Amino acid sequence: MTIEEKLGQLNLPTAGDITTGQANSSDVAKNIQQGKVGSLFNIKSVAKIREVQKIAVENSRLKIPLLFGMDVIHGYETTFPIPLGLSCTWNIQLIEQSARIAAREASADGINWTFSPMVDISRDPRWGRVSEGSGEDPYLGSRIAQAMVKGYQGNDLSLNTTILACVKHFALYGAPEGGRDYNTVDMSRIRMYNDYFPPYKAAVDAGVGTVMASFNEIDGIPATGNKWLLTEVLRNQWKFDGFVVTDYTGIPEMTDHGLGDLQTVSALALNAGMDMDMVGEGFLSTLKKSLDEGKVTMAQIDNSVKLILEAKYDLGLFADPYKYCDENRAKTEIFTQENRTIARKTAAESFVLFKNEKQLLPLKKSGTIALIGPLANNAVNMPGTWSVATKHANAVPLLQGMQAVLKGSAKVLYAKGSNLIEDADYENRATMFGKTLNRDDRTKEVLLAEALEIAGRSDVIVVALGESAEMSGESSSRVHLDIPQTQRELLDALLKTGKPVVLVLFTGRPLVLTEENQKVAAILNVWFPGTEAGYAISDVLFGDINPSGKLTMTFPRSVGQIPVYYSHKNTGRPLKNKNGDFEKFRTNYLDERNEPLFPFGYGLSYTTFTYNNLEISKPKMTAGEKLKVTLTVKNTGNFDGKEVVQLYIRDVVGSVSRPMKELKGFQKILLKKGEEKQVMFEIGIDDLKFYNSDLEFVAEPGNFEVFVGTNSDVSDKIGFELVD
Numbered sequence: 205m206t207i208e209e210k211l212g213q214l215n216l217p218t219a220g221d222i223t224t225g226q227a228n229s230s231d232v233a234k235n236i237q238q239g240k241v242g243s244l245f246n247i248k249s250v251a252k253i254r255e256v257q258k259i260a261v262e263n264s265r266l267k268i269p270l271l272f273g274m275d276v277i278h279g280y281e282t283t284f285p286i287p288l289g290l291s292c293t294w295n296i297q298l299i300e301q302s303a304r305i306a307a308r309e310a311s312a313d314g315i316n317w318t319f320s321p322m323v324d325i326s327r328d329p330r331w332g333r334v335s336e337g338s339g340e341d342p343y344l345g346s347r348i349a350q351a352m353v354k355g356y357q358g359n360d361l362s363l364n365t366t367i368l369a370c371v372k373h374f375a376l377y378g379a380p381e382g383g384r385d386y387n388t389v390d391m392s393r394i395r396m397y398n399d400y401f402p403p404y405k406a407a408v409d410a411g412v413g414t415v416m417a418s419f420n421e422i423d424g425i426p427a428t429g430n431k432w433l434l435t436e437v438l439r440n441q442w443k444f445d446g447f448v449v450t451d452y453t454g455i456p457e458m459t460d461h462g463l464g465d466l467q468t469v470s471a472l473a474l475n476a477g478m479d480m481d482m483v484g485e486g487f488l489s490t491l492k493k494s495l496d497e498g499k500v501t502m503a504q505i506d507n508s509v510k511l512i513l514e515a516k517y518d519l520g521l522f523a524d525p526y527k528y529c530d531e532n533r534a535k536t537e538i539f540t541q542e543n544r545t546i547a548r549k550t551a552a553e554s555f556v557l558f559k560n561e562k563q564l565l566p567l568k569k570s571g572t573i574a575l576i577g578p579l580a581n582n583a584v585n586m587p588g589t590w591s592v593a594t595k596h597a598n599a600v601p602l603l604q605g606m607q608a609v610l611k612g613s614a615k616v617l618y619a620k621g622s623n624l625i626e627d628a629d630y631e632n633r634a635t636m637f638g639k640t641l642n643r644d645d646r647t648k649e650v651l652l653a654e655a656l657e658i659a660g661r662s663d664v665i666v667v668a669l670g671e672s673a674e675m676s677g678e679s680s681s682r683v684h685l686d687i688p689q690t691q692r693e694l695l696d697a698l699l700k701t702g703k704p705v706v707l708v709l710f711t712g713r714p715l716v717l718t719e720e721n722q723k724v725a726a727i728l729n730v731w732f733p734g735t736e737a738g739y740a741i742s743d744v745l746f747g748d749i750n751p752s753g754k755l756t757m758t759f760p761r762s763v764g765q766i767p768v769y770y771s772h773k774n775t776g777r778p779l780k781n782k783n784g785d786f787e788k789f790r791t792n793y794l795d796e797r798n799e800p801l802f803p804f805g806y807g808l809s810y811t812t813f814t815y816n817n818l819e820i821s822k823p824k825m826t827a828g829e830k831l832k833v834t835l836t837v838k839n840t841g842n843f844d845g846k847e848v849v850q851l852y853i854r855d856v857v858g859s860v861s862r863p864m865k866e867l868k869g870f871q872k873i874l875l876k877k878g879e880e881k882q883v884m885f886e887i888g889i890d891d892l893k894f895y896n897s898d899l900e901f902v903a904e905p906g907n908f909e910v911f912v913g914t915n916s917d918v919s920d921k922i923g924f925e926l927v928d
């Protein structure tokens with residue numbers, strides 16, 4: 205290979221606007237012919253991908269096939285709930301299956317590489333990208349990371365139904381200062397290793413083929429050029445053997461970070477252990493010069509080329525560059541009824557019931573229902589952020605879903621009630637990429653009057669409020685985490701009618717719902733449910749499915765509490781009183797309580813569960829032993845239901861301070877009405893390990909407490925001792 209051809213393999217541009225039948229005349233085509241492109245992304249359809257692949261394998265000198273990447277984040281055309289919602293299912297099989305279906309559909313459409321899973325732990329809901337991850341917890345996040353990698357890559361990458369996964373954004377991208385996207389991250393190593401690294405490592409341990417570096421800096425050096433991160437941690441400590449890609453223009457952005465000109469930062473990235481340059485073209489345009497000047501070595505370039513060629517080889521592209529280009533599969537395997545049925549079921553499991561006073565839900569399938577709100581009859585926002593392959597018109601709005609599920613047994617009246625946001629400029633920013641909410645030009649008084657009129661003729665009001673899809677996601681940070689004011693005014697007016705009100709909340713992040721929780725009888729949080737949204741929401745509203753989602757991110761009472769998360773430390777001055785009342789010179793606020801509105805793990809069901817007989821097999825354990833923790837869970841209500849039984853451990857005394865509780869196990873069980881089951885967890889030495897101040901992964905002898913319950917705010921516990 206010439207040096208130019210080698211650097212071409214390290215280059216990943218976007219496809220631009222390649223049109224079928226004219227791919228040959230595009231600029232990208234010329235670059236491919238000249239061996240300047242190794243992989244391409246954001247190109248959709250077998251016809252286009254076949255054409256472009258043909259240029260690479262027939263018209264370039266070395267005939268090396270291309271990788272075709274895409275952000276297949278939560279499904280392909282069949283779109284599943286946003287990842288934050290998906291994580292709230294706590295159903296690892298379903299999550300793996302969603303990735304499997306995404307891989308099948310994407311691969312049927314020519315794609316062989318997805319930029320997923322996104323596993324950035326985040327404890328700051330101001331950050332818009334919390335919608336793309338699995339929440340705040342390293343243990344749950346790790347389980348989900350593994351499941352997603354398995355779902356995409358399967359056991360055999362050479363099949364034409366499996367695709368390369370890419371864990372991102374390595375690392376710590378979810379902890380920007382102030383929750384502002386791309387902002388500075390500054391974190392202790394002990395926190396990185398214990399709380400933020402585990403899901404990336406879990407993906408590496410699960411065999412993820414590629415890793416994407418994050419935009420942020422770590423210890424003052426952007427991840428893209430951070431040798432400690434990319435070589436010491438990822439390669440040496442974790443033994444990652446795939447290739448690393450930058451995020452979009454990650455290399456040239458290091459110039460804005462203040463690390464030097466394009467040549468300098470490109471050499472910095474290569475020397476740090478970066479293999480592929482997404483869009484930045486720093487490698488392509490400067491590495492030859494740096495090589496001539498002795499700033500990088502040929503051995504480093506060769507190593508990156510080798511890793512990328514190996515990935516293509518593992519995918520079977522050298523054997524058959526068109527293995528993902530089967531028009532038949534594209535016609536029959538995408539957005540199938542079977543996939544949609546699974547997406548509908550998965551969406552229903554992701555919903556979190558916050559409140560259900562007097563068992564207002566499930567609603568009866570009779571009478572007259574007023575369906576009101578800016579999100580009640582909108583298709584394009586239902587898939588949520590990062591749904592690039594979705595045909596948005598395919599998505600099912602709530603109104604349509606309700607009518608289908610009710611089949612005429614109840615009457616549904618609809619009114620928009622308000623715009624998303626009163627400020628039209630803000631609404632524009634919040635509805636980009638064609639995700640319009642069809643702004644209504646009528647005044648807010650007229651919209652409200654129309655809503656009140658249909659409310660007056662109804663037995664119950666279902667009000668669909670919240671964020672639009674693009675109010676979360678990339679570059680969608682917020683400082684006010686409430687439902688926009690105009691929608692809250694609508695809600696207040698509807699509450700004043702005295703009719704029962706159910707709030708169906710759309711959101712891509714935890715919001716502050718303190719007032720809504722006081723005023724509204726029933727609140728169902730549905731995130732962004734994907735293409736089957738309207739059906740799935742109606743399945744739950746009318747009781748065909750009992751909600752079982754549990755929060756994976758804490759909902760604060762006030763923005764000022766952020767960052768707020770369940771696995772916090774005790775501090776030296778915890779509150780002494782159990783009520784959470786203010787105490788001077790103790791850790792608390794003058795004007796707000798410490799505890800959140802809804803804790804991690806929280807979510808109600810239409811039925812109730814009781815927890816009894818918590819027992820542990822032995823009071824002491826040695827490193828080689830396993831303890832059994834058992835309890836009984838009983839369904840004491842009137843519906844069959846699923847419950848997520850959660851096990852938390854506290855390491856009471858350590859060489860460093862330890863969290864008050866850490867999730868270490870969970871089981872999602874189905875209990876019929878009246879049924880009781882024994883649930884058993886095993887605790888082994890690995891569940892007790894953590895990184896100490898020397899960053900050694902150790903379990904320290906001493907006392908531990910085990911909590912088992914329905915959410916992280918559980919106080920029932922049992923103790924044991926780890927002995928030498």
Ligand code: BGC
Pocket residue numbers: 275319372451452678
């Ligand atoms: C995002 C990544 C994404 C990439 C390619 C970036 O802006 O941060 O998550 O994979 O674009 O679309």
